Amino acid sequence: MLCLFLMSVKPLPSNMAIVQKSSQELKIVGVYDGHEGYGYNFISTHKDDGSEFTMTFQKVDEAVIKEYDLDADLFLNQKFEVTYTLKTVVTKDENGFDDENEVYTITRLKAL
Known part of the structure; x- marks a missing residue:
């Protein structure tokens, strides 16, 4: 199964590498x-002081989108347990320096 997956993935540009953080x-x-346009936003609270923060997820697994169409307004203001992964995408800029971008991906949602 792994071989099939690897064969179906397009190669990354030569200036890009993905590092699992x-x-x-x-x-x-x-x-x-x-x-x-930049992602899906969830408002959460810090456990230590109760202050609010917004967490933005750039990607959502296809299975999650099939169950919860987050592009529609139906789920606005609904509370969820969000399971996610974090990857760091490293690219080289025009001067050869590493440029790191974090990509947050929702892998599961559970309505609360």
């Missing part, structure tokens, strides 16, 4: 705040 799935509880 977190191999475990992470979780937060948050209220869905909508989708913008």
Whole structure:
């Protein structure tokens, strides 16, 4: 199965590499705040002081989108347990320096 997966993936550009920063799935509880061009936003609270923050996810697994169409307004202001992964994409800029971008991907949603 792994061989089939590798054969179906397009090669990365020569200036790009993906580095796995977190191999475990992470979780937060948050209220869905909508989708913008840059990602899907959830409002959560810090456990230590109760202050709010917005967490943005750039990608959502296809299975999650099939169950929860986050592009529609149906799930706005709904509370979810969000399971996600974090990867760091490293590219080289025009001067040969590493440029790191974190990509947060929702792998599972559970309505609360």
